[in-house]
Amino acid sequence: MDNVLLIGGCGYIGSRLFQVLNDKHTIDSIDTxxxxxxxxKFNIIKDYGTLTKxxxxxxxxxxxxxxxxxxxxxxxxxxxxxxxxVLNFVQLLELLDPEQTFIYASSSSVYGDTKENVVTEEYNQFEPNNYYDLSKHEIDSYAKLSNTKYxxxxxxxxxxxxxxxxxxIMINAMTFNAIKNRKVFCFNPEVHRPILGIEDLCAAIETIIEKGTYENRGFYNLASFNSTAEKISRVVAYQTGAELEIVDKLPETITNVKLQTKAYNFLIDSTLFERTFNFEFKEDISTIVRSLVDNFDNMNKGLN
Structure with a gap:
């Protein structure tokens, strides 16, 4: 049993990961x-930039x-x-010892527009579309130069x-609208996206905790599958019995910037992680929709 610190343990990903890891590890969380x-209820309200060694x-x-x-x-x-x-990340890197396992959220957005090519971790033709992508690209560079087990x-x-x-976000938004409004909206139907089921994400992190070493540290793509917005929307509509509407003109109220642009048209290859850790991604569109439907009444349905 490992002692785990989860920074950001109350957000969308963190709250589910906390539940999963809490069954097997001694875990503390900090979150603003x-x-x-x-x-x-025992979360420590703290900015991670103030953590000490x-x-x-x-x-x-x-x-x-x-x-x-x-x-x-x-x-x-x-x-x-x-x-x-970036700055808080770099400070955290400096505080960690080489024997501590450091797992962090990068993003497949670091690849930018891959023009429908399926890319591996070696792809390096990044052109930033926004500050978020740039920040993720920067922290990967700092991690690579560090002596941490990252x-x-x-x-x-x-x-x-x-x-x-x-x-x-894509499947969540479609399923939410299907349940609340009996409609599924599909924007940019031809655009490709890598999708990571949250249960696969949690299982992947559990696997790293168990099998991660200094020798296999590095960057890993994580995606359960690649698909198009149209294919996803059709599965959501079918499973929920909602009406599908493929939208040519984007509404002004859309809140996810990635849905507003075709610059995010990319696919990723997760083979390196599968081979290194003998890992199998198990989720697909149907299992994700089912989890959302089955748990709909028990979730806080805000944005984070």
Whole structure:
């Protein structure tokens, strides 16, 4: 049993990961609770930029999910994004010892527009579309130059049920509208996206805690599958019995910046993680929709 510190343990991903890891590990979480706390009454309300080496020392594993966690949060916030996502990250790197396992949320957005090519971790033709992408690219560079046992996880778009749901991301948004309004809206139907089921994400992090070493540290793509917005929308509509509407003109009220642009047209290959850790991704569109439907009444359905 490892001692785990989960930074950002009350957000969309963190709240579900806390539930999963809490069954097998001794886990503490810190979170500013910008989006509430729906999972851990013992969460420590703290900015991770104020952590000290002494506070970090007891932990075998440090997981970083905190920071400005979406494109929308970073829009018109160049300096706050730099401070929260990059400067605080670098400071944390300096405080960690080489024997501590450091797992952090990078993003497959670091690849930019791959023009429908399926890319591996070796792809390096990045051109930033926004401050969020730039910040993730920067922290990967700092991690690579460090002596930490780091695992930078380049998530596909994370979807699935969580105690603190984000309802502005692809499958979550479609299923939310299907249940509330009996309609599924599909924007940019031809665009490709890598999707990471939240249960696969949690299982992947558990696997790193168990099998991660200094020798296999590095960057890993994580996606359960790649698909198009249209294919996803058709499955959601079928499973929920909702009406499907493919939208040519985007509404002004759409809240997810990635849904507003075709610049995010990319696919990723997760073979390196599968081979290195003998890992199998198990989720698909149907299992993610089912988890959202089954847990709909038990989730906080805000944005984070």
């Amino acid at each position: 609770e910008w989006y509430g706390n729906h999972v851990n 002494e506070e970090l020392a007891p932990y075998d594993v440090v997981i970083l999910l905190g920071g400005h966690s979406s494109v929308k949060m970073c829009v018109d916030n160049m300096v706050p994004t730099l401070k929260n996502n 695992f930078g996880l380049r998530f596909g778009t994370v979807n699935g049920a969580s105690p603190n749901l984000r309802n502005d």
